[in-house]
Amino acid sequence: MVALAERRPRRKAVTFLLVLATVAFCAAAALRLLGIDGTRHMVATTALTPYSAAAGVLLAAVALLLRRWALGTTALLLSLVLVAAVAPRAFPDPRPVGTGQDVRVLSANLHHGGADAAALVGAVRDHRVDVLALQELTPGAVAALDRAGLADVLPHRVFLPAPGAAGSGLAARHPLTTRALPARTTFPQAAALVSVPGADVEVVSVHTLAPTVPGGPVPWQRDLAGLPERDLDGPVRVLAGDFNATLDHVGLRRLLNRGYVDAADQVCEGLTPTWPSRGYWPPVVLDHVLVDNRCPVEEFRVLDLPGTDHRAVVTRFVVPDP
Template sequence: MADIEERRPRSKAATFLLVIATTAFVVAAALRLLGIDGTRHMVATTALVPYVTAVGVLLGAIALLLRRWLVGTVTLLVALVLVAAVAPRAFPDSRPIGVGQQVRVMAANLLVGRAEAEAVVEAVRAHEVDVLALQELTPAMVRDFERAGLDEVLPHRVFLAEPGASGSGIASRYPLTARDLAAPSTLRQAGALVDLPGEDLEVVSVHPLPPVVPDGPETWQRDMAGLPQRDLNGPFRVLAGDFNATLDHVGLRRLLNQGYVDAADQVGAGLDPTWPSGAVWPPPVVIDHVLVDNRCPVDTFQVIDIPGSDHRAIVTQFVVPAP
């Protein structure tokens, strides 16, 4: 009798803890499934959906092992819905045959000019980059790039350098024409038309204000909404840079529904984290992206470390179809 009486409190405690954990999981899952980018804390939670998904599967399995059938069943059902949304990012999509101009685009957040310019230029050379989209480009960083020889490999540029995190820029192997492609935003988002040998290409260096600032995510939401849609009547278009958003955020999913594809997702690299580089806390997430016009087949995608920056750079190759 004594043994039975001692087990009951532990059983109730286990059930209570499972219910609390399951409730937290379901709330986090609901933010993603219902598309709620509310407060900055909600936005931050949504960024962790791949981790939330793994936790949900584990919680459901534990609940079933402990014979908490209702808790386990509900948790696993919700977790499986998240798995269906997240898991495909780790597998390549079928690629149509592309005939046209191959283009390699690299995006790099420079951490207010602290990134090593030599490392960026070395990556540009090693990966034979055609177009480089830069965020947090400072005047001092521009001078560092000049000393590092960026002009030798990417001689054309549209730079909007500013002190702090506001600057951005585009450098290219091919001639550039500056264009205002994004709506006015808190941080500069350079845009340019790239004069390719075949069809032209429009590129935006993307950098909306982070959503976790004390004032809340409203400015981030407005900046994301101001990014240009794909234009079927104009040049092919690419959005590349630090979106401060994952594939689980409403603003980014809206762009994908407007005719873009995420290059990393296309080749099965959609779970490779880009920020923070070289750290385990906060949990690494995927907030740097290259969104490509869905008429452009994506060949490759790679994440690379850049010393001095808290972001990993991203490089993708795709085909701009021939006219």
């Protein structure tokens, strides 16, 4: 009887902890499944959905082993739904087999212009990049890139340098023409029509304001909503850069529903993190190349770039013959 009396408080404590963990997990799952990006803390929680899915599976296993059937079943069902949403990113998607012009796009956030210019230009050469999309491009970074020989490999450019995080730019192997975005964004985002041989490709260097700033996620939501959708009557369009959003955020999912595919997701690299490249925060996927869904994606890689907290991303896709 004494032993039984001693076990009861322990069982209650274990049950209480499992209830707390299940409630927290259910709240995190609800944010993702209901598409709620209400506050900066909610947005940050949604960014961790792949981790939440794994934690939910573990929580369900523990609860079921301890015979907390209601808690375990609830956690299991929700975690399976999250896993079903996340797991496909680790597998290649069916995509059309197209013939046409190969185009290679590299995107890099320079972290207030501090990225290693020589390493970036080396990556451009190694991967035979046609278009380079830059975020947080400062005047100092432009000078460093010129010293490193960027103009020798990508002689055409539209640069909008600015101090801090506001600058952006595009550099290309082929001639380009500046384009204006249809909506105003927090940071200027360089956009241009690149005259790739045999095809024109419109590229936007995307950089949305981080949703975790003290002012909240409204400007970030507005920036994502203002990005142009795919235009069936126009040239192929590509959005490349630091979206400050993962594939679990409703704003990015809506953008994908407007005629784009995520290049990483197409070739089973959708769970490869891009930020932070160092530090304590669990790494997440914030940098993307969204490609017109008429274009088969052939390759996607994430590259380490010294001097910045983001990893660069490079993709190769095919612009189909007319």
